[in-house]
Every structure is written in structure tokens, then in C-alpha cells.
Amino acid sequence: MPDAAQPLLTLLVSPDFIPSTVALQIFWVFGSWLDGPVVFGGVDSVAMQAVPEAAPAAATSAPAAAQEPTVRSFDISKELVSSVRDRSGMGLRMKDGCLLYDKICNLKLAKDTPVYTAALKLFAKVGQSDRVRDIWEEATRMVQINVPLAAARIAAAAADGDVLAAAAVLDHMNQTGVPIGIGHISSAIRACWGSKDSHKPARYLFQLLLDLDLEPDIITFTCFIGACITAPLEDVLSTYANMKERGIEVNQVFAETFLVTVLRKPQDAAWSLDNLVTDVLPAQSPACLDAAREGLADFKAAGIKFSKLTARIDRALHQIQQMDV
Numbered sequence: 001m002p003d004a005a006q007p008l009l010t011l012l013v014s015p016d017f018i019p020s021t022v023a024l025q026i027f028w029v030f031g032s033w034l035d036g037p038v039v040f041g042g043v044d045s046v047a048m049q050a051v052p053e054a055a056p057a058a059a060t061s062a063p064a065a066a067q068e069p070t071v072r073s074f075d076i077s078k079e080l081v082s083s084v085r086d087r088s089g090m091g092l093r094m095k096d097g098c099l100l101y102d103k104i105c106n107l108k109l110a111k112d113t114p115v116y117t118a119a120l121k122l123f124a125k126v127g128q129s130d131r132v133r134d135i136w137e138e139a140t141r142m143v144q145i146n147v148p149l150a151a152a153r154i155a156a157a158a159a160d161g162d163v164l165a166a167a168a169v170l171d172h173m174n175q176t177g178v179p180i181g182i183g184h185i186s187s188a189i190r191a192c193w194g195s196k197d198s199h200k201p202a203r204y205l206f207q208l209l210l211d212l213d214l215e216p217d218i219i220t221f222t223c224f225i226g227a228c229i230t231a232p233l234e235d236v237l238s239t240y241a242n243m244k245e246r247g248i249e250v251n252q253v254f255a256e257t258f259l260v261t262v263l264r265k266p267q268d269a270a271w272s273l274d275n276l277v278t279d280v281l282p283a284q285s286p287a288c289l290d291a292a293r294e295g296l297a298d299f300k301a302a303g304i305k306f307s308k309l310t311a312r313i314d315r316a317l318h319q320i321q322q323m324d325v
Contacts, residue, residue, distance in 0.1 A: 097122040111142065117149045124156035132156045133165075145178055151187065158190040163201050166191040170208075182217060185209045189223040194267065199235065202227030216246070222254045229261045233287055236261055240295070255299040256307045262291045263313070271309065276316035293317055 101119045104111060111119075116139040123131040136153050139145065150173050157165035166188035173180050185205055192202040202224055209216060216224075221243045228236045240258060250258075263284060265271060271280060281289065296314050299306070306314065 094122050094125050098126060098128075113139075113143045113146055113149050116143060117152045120149070120152040120156055124152075124159055129156075129160050129162075132160075136169075140172070145172060145176060147179060147181065147184075150178055151181075151183055154184055154187040154191070158187045158193075161191060161194040163188065163191040163195055167201075167205075180212060180214075182209065182214045182220060185212075185214065186217075186220045186223050189220065189227055192227040193223075193229075197230050198227040199229075199231035216243075216248075218243075218248050218251055218254055221248060222251075222257050225254065225261050226257045229264060233262065233285075233291060237291060244298075250299055250302050250304060252304050252307050252310070255295070255304060256310045258295050259292055259310060259313050262288055262295065264288075271312065273312050273316055276313060277319050281316055281320050289317065 097118065101115070101122065104115065116135060119135050120132055120139075123135060132153075139149060143149075150169050153169050154166045157163070157169070170180060170184065170188060172178075173184070185208060189202045189205050192198040192205070195201070206216070206220070206224055209220065221239070225236065225239055228239055236258075259265075263280065269280075284292075292313065296310075296317070299310070
């Protein structure tokens with residue numbers, strides 16, 4: 001585990017940062033910080049749980065002097081947490097939850113850990129990164145950071161692709177004795193997606209996971225494979241081989257992420273069937289095409305249901321193979 005005197009944040013921003021050469025070349029999503037599907041760039045139909053969400057504790061009531069006669073802090077806090085968990089009318093509930101948090105702030109009511117946790121999830125989901133940073137900064141001053149609160153902040157950093165923010169939270173947990181779990185590091189690895197040379201900080205974070213005697217799971221490997229889009233093909237394949245050696249079964253999300261990484265799909269590319277057949281796949285190296293075909297063979301043998309993108313890539317590979325005959 002990194003020494004407290006050499007925090008993750010310092011290592012990741014250092015121009016001399018080189019991940020441990022003894023780290024395994026291994027590895028979506030970081031987790032569903034809202035209890036519903038989350039879609040990240042380049043990957044379809046992904047909804048995974050990186051950190052099991054703890055049942056919300058009852059919020060403490062604010063002192064009577066700070067309350068209006070018809071408003072109780074407990075009621076508003078309970079409704080705020082409920083707005084995160086309610087799947088019906090997801091967008092409206094999230095906006096309502098943000099308004100509730102603002103109401104709590106305006107009334108100067110007491111905020112506890114579940115309230116800050118819910119607020120981080122809500123404002124992250126609606127894309128208000130500045131509010132997320134402000135809420136986290138306030139939370140670190142006002143309450144004791146615990147496992148779910150830290151998980152919410154790292155998940156928000158993952159959604160933003162902000163690996164430095166994720167690393168800073170891990171540093172805070174390390175320095176304050178908050179247990180770091182597999183979900184925290186998986187989400188931090190997910191935060192590496194989209195960054196330059198994303199596989200380097202992701203590999204370092206994976207080594208941290210091993211140093212903490214944590215066992216990587218399918219979510220960890222999916223996040224790692226996604227970060228390996230900037231790595232050489234042999235690193236991607238050794239990551240996949242390592243996962244298979246550990247006996248971890250593939251799922252729909254991993255299958256798609258593996259293909260996206262092997263074929264180097266740009267985040268904003270649509271990849272229609274015609275585009276795959278005429279442009280994308282013919283431009284790939286034979287090694288990449290072979291890796292994609294072998295991966296698809298494994299996924300079919302595992303009996304997983306393909307996502308739309310995975311099925312499209314499979315059809316395109318079959319078509320170009322027939323064209324070559």
C-alpha cells in the first residue's frame with residue numbers, strides 16, 4: 001500500500017510517474033451509484049454495482065430553533081435519500097432531489113452523512129460537477145467520511161473521468177482510516193477512462209488493490225480492460241488471460257468493453273453495421289481481428305446475451321470473413 005507520505009494524487013500527477021513494472025497487466029462499470037442503468041461513452045447497456053449501497057441511516061433532526069414550524073429536517077432528509085432510490089420518473093426524481101438538497105441548505109438544516117451521500121449521487125447524475133466538488137468539500141469539514149460517502153464521491157469522479165479526484169478520495173480514506181474496498185478502487189480505475197495513457201494510472205490502481213489484499217472481480221476487470229484502450233494489444237490480452245486464470249466469468253458488459261478496447265473504438269463513434277464492414281474492421285490489424293474473434297468465441301461459449309454493439313461487431317466480423325473467402 002502506498003506510504004502516506006507519498007499519496008496517490010502526487011504519484012499520478014508526477015511527470016516521473018511510472019506504474020510498478022511488477023503489476024499484473026490486468027483489469028464497466030464502476031458502479032451504479034444510482035439504482036438504475038448508467039451509460040458511459042462507448043459502451044452500451046451497462047449497469048453495474050461497484051459498491052453495495054448501505055441502507056441509509058436516519059438523519060438527525062436539526063435543533064428546533066433552526067426549523068420552521070411545518071418543516072422537519074428528518075422529513076426532508078428522508079425524502080432526499082428516497083429520491084436517489086426511486087426508479088420511477090428517474091429524471092424528475094433526481095431534479096426534485098437536487099431541489100430538496102438546496103432547500104435543506106437554504107433552511108440551514110443539519111446535514112448528516114446519508115444526506116451528503118445522496119446529494120453527491122444526485123448532482124453527479126445531473127452533471128453538476130462543480131456542485132459535487134462543493135458538497136464533498138463541505139462534507140469533509142462537517143461529517144466523518146465513511147465507506148458509502150467516499151464511494152459516492154469516487155463514482156462521481158468516475159462519471160467525470162477525473163482520476164485525480166478519485167485518487168484524492170483514496171488518499172483521504174487511507175489517511176483517516178476509512179476501509180478501502182474493491183468497489184472504491186474499481187470506480188477509481190473507471191475514472192481513468194478517457195485520460196491520456198489511461199492504462200498507466202489504472203495499472204497502478206490495480207496494483208494498489210493487490211497490495212490491499214483485495215480480490216478483483218468482474219467489475220474491476222471490466223474497468224481495467226476499458227482503461228487499457230491506450231495499452232498495447234498484448235497488454236489487453238494478458239489482462240483478459242489473467243481474469244480467466246482467476247476463474248472470473250465474463251458478462252455482457254465485459255464482452256462489449258473488451259471488443260471496444262481491442263478494436264480501439266472512439267468514444268463518440270456510432271459504429272453502424274455498414275460502417276464496421278466498410279471502414280472500421282478493414283482498417284484493423286490481423287492481430288486485433290483475431291483477438292476480437294477469439295473473444296467472441298469465448299463469450300458465445302459462456303452463453304452470455306450480447307449487447308446490441310457486441311452483436312453488431314459479431315455480424316460485421318462474420319461478413320468480412322465471408323467476403324475474404
